[in-house]
Amino acid sequence: MGTNSLKPGVVTGKAYFELVDACKSGGYALPAVNVTSTSTANAALEAAAKAGSDIIIQMSNGGAAFFGGPSLADSHTARVKGGVSACHHVHLMAEHYGVAVVLHTDHANRKFLPWIDGLLDFGEAYYKIHGHPLFSSHMIDLSEEDTSVNLETSARYLERMAKIDMSLEIELGITGGEEDGVGHDLEEGANTDHLYTQPEDVLAAYDLLNPIGHFSVAASFGNVHGVYKPGNVELRPEILKNSQSLVQKTHNLADNPLHLVFHGGSGSEKAKIAEALGYGVFKMNIDTDTQFAYAKPIGDYVDAHAIAFKHQIDPADGTPYKKFYDPRKWVRACEIGFADRMVESFKDLQSYGKSIAK
Numbered sequence: 001m002g003t004n005s006l007k008p009g010v011v012t013g014k015a016y017f018e019l020v021d022a023c024k025s026g027g028y029a030l031p032a033v034n035v036t037s038t039s040t041a042n043a044a045l046e047a048a049a050k051a052g053s054d055i056i057i058q059m060s061n062g063g064a065a066f067f068g069g070p071s072l073a074d075s076h077t078a079r080v081k082g083g084v085s086a087c088h089h090v091h092l093m094a095e096h097y098g099v100a101v102v103l104h105t106d107h108a109n110r111k112f113l114p115w116i117d118g119l120l121d122f123g124e125a126y127y128k129i130h131g132h133p134l135f136s137s138h139m140i141d142l143s144e145e146d147t148s149v150n151l152e153t154s155a156r157y158l159e160r161m162a163k164i165d166m167s168l169e170i171e172l173g174i175t176g177g178e179e180d181g182v183g184h185d186l187e188e189g190a191n192t193d194h195l196y197t198q199p200e201d202v203l204a205a206y207d208l209l210n211p212i213g214h215f216s217v218a219a220s221f222g223n224v225h226g227v228y229k230p231g232n233v234e235l236r237p238e239i240l241k242n243s244q245s246l247v248q249k250t251h252n253l254a255d256n257p258l259h260l261v262f263h264g265g266s267g268s269e270k271a272k273i274a275e276a277l278g279y280g281v282f283k284m285n286i287d288t289d290t291q292f293a294y295a296k297p298i299g300d301y302v303d304a305h306a307i308a309f310k311h312q313i314d315p316a317d318g319t320p321y322k323k324f325y326d327p328r329k330w331v332r333a334c335e336i337g338f339a340d341r342m343v344e345s346f347k348d349l350q351s352y353g354k355s356i357a358k
């Protein structure tokens, strides 16, 4: 099956599903980068355009709250409207970057299901007017609960989301480490069995969710959020392969029937990333590394122009420093750092130059 080209801009529904298939049949994945502001969203779009790759832009609940304004007293409203605001910005601007852009949300555990409900209220209202949803996909992460509860709750959400042409990402098995308040830190020498997904659980997910709608699975194979000293947990991508072949054999399907997601990719060995791509991983999350890439240039910039951050005018000779403290100068440096790190990510995931948008 040849790949149809997509229109540049945000892709949802059928266009998104085609993009997922194109990644898998092409043996590459898209980075899913967390954004928290128009600055980071623009840097992500800039990077995708520069790399000629399609991209997934996502928000955590905390990222959405920051987008909405972290001083707001009602943090639920900030989280919901912040996410919607970010979405509107990307919908408006994405087509000008010439690539396909997926809009997604990151981990929502039980506590944050009301956030997803709020986003879906806006998404349904938007769908009535535009015929497509705000977000391409949401993630629900009930991996800390019983698998049956996880799957039943996920099925309920997918029923609602499929009606507005959305996809759902679920998590089976636990991604180690902590991401924006979700998850838990790893203790040295702790038992790590819970960090590995059972292929039987993935099959149960497929059986329940596939008849309802489009979904993807964040399967855990020893991946960890954040960057840790190596050696704590072993990456075992063969778990992805075993999950794919169990579903494929049980239902007599073509290879790699599942759409798999790789969380906690920051700092992973490149060879294990490449191996995971062969097992139907189409999305790999990145946050920690791009946070650092955004922060480092401001440190360098302040080092180089320290006086401009203390005085508007030089106290000795009256030199004006406006051209150094103008936020467009140093925020721009951060954006370039972020975009450069993203380009590395497109190369690691082998999506560089492979945008299917025309």
Ligand SMILES: [Zn+2]
Pocket (backbone or CB within 6 Å): 107, 175, 179, 225, 263, 264, 285
């Ligand atoms: Zn994650």
